[in-house]
Amino acid sequence: MPAGKRSGRRTLSSDGPKITESIDALRRIMRALRLAERQAQADVGLGAAQLFVLHALRDGHEASLSELAIRTMTDRSSVAAVVDRLLDVALVVRGTATADRRRAAIVLTAAGRAVLDRSPESPTTLLVTAVRAMTDRQQATLASGLSALSQAMGLDDRPAGMLFDDPRQSATKRRRGVLKGLSASRAHRA
Numbered sequence: 001m002p003a004g005k006r007s008g009r010r011t012l013s014s015d016g017p018k019i020t021e022s023i024d025a026l027r028r029i030m031r032a033l034r035l036a037e038r039q040a041q042a043d044v045g046l047g048a049a050q051l052f053v054l055h056a057l058r059d060g061h062e063a064s065l066s067e068l069a070i071r072t073m074t075d076r077s078s079v080a081a082v083v084d085r086l087l088d089v090a091l092v093v094r095g096t097a098t099a100d101r102r103r104a105a106i107v108l109t110a111a112g113r114a115v116l117d118r119s120p121e122s123p124t125t126l127l128v129t130a131v132r133a134m135t136d137r138q139q140a141t142l143a144s145g146l147s148a149l150s151q152a153m154g155l156d157d158r159p160a161g162m163l164f165d166d167p168r169q170s171a172t173k174r175r176r177g178v179l180k181g182l183s184a185s186r187a188h189r190a
Contacts, residue, residue, distance in 0.1 A: 029127075036123040037164045044119045046091075049082045049165035051122035054091060054112055062097060062105035073128075078161045091115055124163045 037048045044051065056071040057063060065083065069076045083106055086092040091112035097103040108116070121129075131139060150156045 033123040033127065033163065036120065036126055039120050040122060044115050046115065046119070047164055048123045049162035050086055050091075051119055052124040052162065053079060053082045053086060054108065054116050054119070055122055055125055057092065057106065057108045057112070058116055060108070062095070062107045064097065064103055064105060068106060072124075072162065074160065074162050078159070078165065082162060082165060086112070127163070 033048075040046060040048055040051050046054070052072055053068060056068055063071065065076050065080050068083065069079045072079050083092060083094075087094060089111075090109055092106050093109055094104050094106055097105040131142065134142065147156070
């Protein structure tokens with residue numbers, strides 16, 4: 001009798017085709033997102049979260065941290081941490097909002113615009129675009145299924161944060177990556 005049967009526990013190989021199909025789909029999605037993250041790092045020296053925030057500012061309009069949280073579908077503290085890292089490398093600046101002088105506003109710098117002009121889509125943008133292409137019913141089914149999976153894994157009470165956000169990456173390493181990307185871009189144009 002197989003070991004999985006004796007202990008009363010199912011072995012992974014005894015799971016049905018729906019579980020295998022689900023795990024394979026998750027693997028393909030995670031692999032594509034991980035490769036997009038690596039491409040962004042190689043192309044512009046930024047992580048996916050930083051690139052996603054830059055894309056959220058692409059329209060040229062200033063945004064408060066609360067507005068950026070809405071644009072990036074995350075919480076204010078997660079986006080604030082990413083904005084701080086973008087401020088460190090001078091890709092965004094924090095100023096005073098034009099409509100309400102009491103509010104702070106985040107805007108792209110010329111360097112931030114230059115990075116965006118040569119950047120690939122962020123992994124999160126790729127994911128959001130794909131979900132938006134689904135029907136309303138498919139989106140509802142996906143949301144329900146992923147919420148149930150998160151709950152079954154005991155993750156539903158944890159903060160979601162931003163995809164591929166690594167707050168531990170040092171400011172020096174970020175600056176080096178961005179400066180390397182800017183230098184490569186200038187050399188390519190020459």
